[in-house]
Amino acid sequence: MSNKINLIRLFIILFIASISLNADDSRIVYLSQTGIKYHIKTCRTLKKKPIAVTLKEAKRRGYTACKVCRP
Numbered sequence: 001m002s003n004k005i006n007l008i009r010l011f012i013i014l015f016i017a018s019i020s021l022n023a024d025d026s027r028i029v030y031l032s033q034t035g036i037k038y039h040i041k042t043c044r045t046l047k048k049k050p051i052a053v054t055l056k057e058a059k060r061r062g063y064t065a066c067k068v069c070r071p
């Protein structure tokens, strides 16, 4: 019984999450360990371990869009 409720709750959370991911500032961008740009995951200039953050967070930290991958 409570498993069913948990499942429904999970679906609601996933549904809300998918909506917020579509919002521009909530999409995930990747920061390089060095530099001041944010990237998409597959950017060729992105080396080592990229840090995944939301676009909002990247902007808040003062990062700007990469000119190569245009995130």
Ligand SMILES: [Zn+2]
Binding pocket: 038, 039, 040, 043, 044, 045, 046, 066, 067, 068, 069, 070
């Ligand atoms: Zn890039």
